[in-house]
Amino acid sequence: MFWNLVRYEFKNVNKWYLALYGAVLALSALIGVQASSLKSIDTPDQQMIMLVFLALVFGGLIITLSISTLILIIRRFKGSVYDRQGYLTLTLPVSEHQIILSKLLGAFIWSLASSLVFILSIYIILVLTGANFLDIFSLEYLFKFYMDSFWLSVISYILSTISGILCIYLAISIGQLFNEYRTALAVLAYIVIQTVLGFVGLNLRIDIDYNWMISFEIVKDLILSAAFYLGTYYILKNKVNLQ
Structure with a gap:
């Protein structure tokens, strides 16, 4: 029954969150391509404007990713335990430990996924911009x-x-x-x-x-x-x- 609860954590998550992960990676690739084109810009002012724009876009992505993960964690626990859905959850043949642990495992996996997407997005940007960080x-x-x-x-x-x-x-x-x-x-x-x-x-x-x-x-x-x-x-x- 515990693993049924865990599967339920992922089954009932809005696909919008998965779309957000894809959007972050896709936009990271776009940012990397745009950043690599800065080499062809000779005017310092134009280069600075582009850098500021890229920083704002990437910062917005990270904030959106963090907030969406936090909201997901809160909604999955509060909504299915203490709101009206809690009546159903608490009548299931499971213990309180199983309820908490299933929520915790699901939340941890989503947090890990967000962290991996963040790291991968940075990697994509660095690779596409040809940054010499490894040097x-x-x-x-x-x-x-x-x-x-x-x-x-x-x-x-x-x-x-x-x-x-x-x-x-x-x-x-x-x-x-x-x-x-x-x-x-x-x-x-x-x-x-x-x-x-x-x-x-x-x-x-x-x-x-x-x-x-x-x-x-x-x-x-x-x-x-x-x-x-x-x-x-x-x-x-x-x-x-x-x-």
């Missing part, structure tokens, strides 16, 4: 100084993403405890949580070296993920207040 930052340098920490960075990314998603779930769950202004209170709960974490993080900052910093972030995200998950689970199991 500036040689692969030998990157492998020597960063590949030792590659897997730590991957683990940190995974846990950071999971922690961020679960924080959103907890904020939504806190907001639904109230009868009115649920969305506003969920946003407020998220802001308060992030403010407290930011303040604590400033006082616990680790600057010994990169590996120590990443290891600290991994431990921190593990603790936060567990706390956010347990808080969401408790509310979903004991304090559900469906509209």
Whole structure:
């Protein structure tokens, strides 16, 4: 039944999100082609205008991609758990753990897809513009100084993403405890949580070296993920207040 819930997460996602990924990659190719044509522009003013235009277009793409992924994560959890669809979800022969984990897995995959699309779009732009970044930052340098920490960075990314998603779930769950202004209170709960974490993080900052910093972030995200998950689970199991 768990995997049926996971498949449902993808089956009911609007195809608009997939179209957005395709549009980002297609427009990245267009930006790369346009950027490569800057070599033929002799007037500095024209070159600067074109560069500003390309930067604005790409920035808009990244913002759109980030916001759409965030909205997708929020809608898939709030809509199918705490709104009217929640009546159906909570009557299924599944546990609260399965509901949360299926939502989390779906949200993580969409977040990962967005990150990969972002990285691929940058790669497309660099390749089409003929940028010599690999000459500036040689692969030998990157492998020597960063590949030792590659897997730590991957683990940190995974846990950071999971922690961020679960924080959103907890904020939504806190907001639904109230009868009115649920969305506003969920946003407020998220802001308060992030403010407290930011303040604590400033006082616990680790600057010994990169590996120590990443290891600290991994431990921190593990603790936060567990706390956010347990808080969401408790509310979903004991304090559900469906509209």
